[in-house]
Amino acid sequence: MKDTGCIYILTNPSFPEYVKIGYATNLENRLKQLNRSETIPYAFRAYAIYEVDKALTDKELHKLIDKLNPELRAIDEFDGKPRVKEFYAMTKEAAYELLECIAKISGTTDRLKKVKPEGHEIEDEQIAQEIKETARRGPFNFGECGIPVGAELVYVEDASIKVKVLDDRHIEYQGETTSLSRLAQSLKGFNHPVQGTLWFTYNGEILSDLRDRLGK
Template structure:
């Protein structure tokens, strides 16, 4: 691939919980972003992170392999994962940040109405509340590794190893991560054979349809 090579991490408020990991060149980024927005998505993508890399093919392939277990479709570049997890790996490569350049292209191609619609979708999305999701107090959530569980204590809290905390905090402890590590906990826990993320997205879709 010729030109300045870029690997990007995109999100879209119309597809909560999904991340797109792809590559392009600086010369082709405008055409690529237009192509993505014309594939049936209702609002433009957000560039969570983009960076210049020496070989985008190798970097993209490595990321797709690393997160292959959460890939939605082998023919698509969408993954059910938190964008911060992908970004943290890219930053370990000491890459050159190109986020603003890609985001500027997206904003330039989108109409004012497109951007307002995207912002409106972000603002409308409510925070997760166990009671609203019909996950009763006292319910047990099982971690996907099968070795950990938490008990729902309140609308937004759980009990993990005898301590009441947020689900995010409990997930960090299970994974041995620092307290300030950014992550989205809902994909890691299940209730009645569905992940908390799936339950939330079903509930949110119903709200959107009203």
């Protein structure tokens, strides 16, 4: 009996510069196994699969990538020993193109499929990008964006929710001092951090748009 399964391309918003390429007889079970860890902020998700008949096919693909560019594979050292992993410093599109070339050469393009992302996966990627952008640009500063102390900000999803600016970093909501990100996270019911400037407006303009317009 053949060991049928698929070569997968997985992505993770926690480290968007890498893709994971491997083999699984049951992708759903493999994802569950990978996503049990609580040390990674976001879950792995499948970007594409290529159905194959032999379990060793992914190893051959690894060899091919290593031949093309040995610098792409993630290799580190632990306890004096090298650890070679299935992670590659390449875009998901580049990884897909490799599989696409193989599929075309072998006449098996019908076995190659992209996986449509689910709603929460799209949201995770957006949030991860927001956090990365915030880290790059630094915290939002009300004063630098021309928002004075005492100004009123309005929550995007409910205009009845209004907050008052206390200083360059903090706001007041229902008598309590907090931050945009912390309040937005609470209002959205998320367990992960969010970019607060996406969820509040000043004079009708979303704060993130205001910041972009001012180049701050």
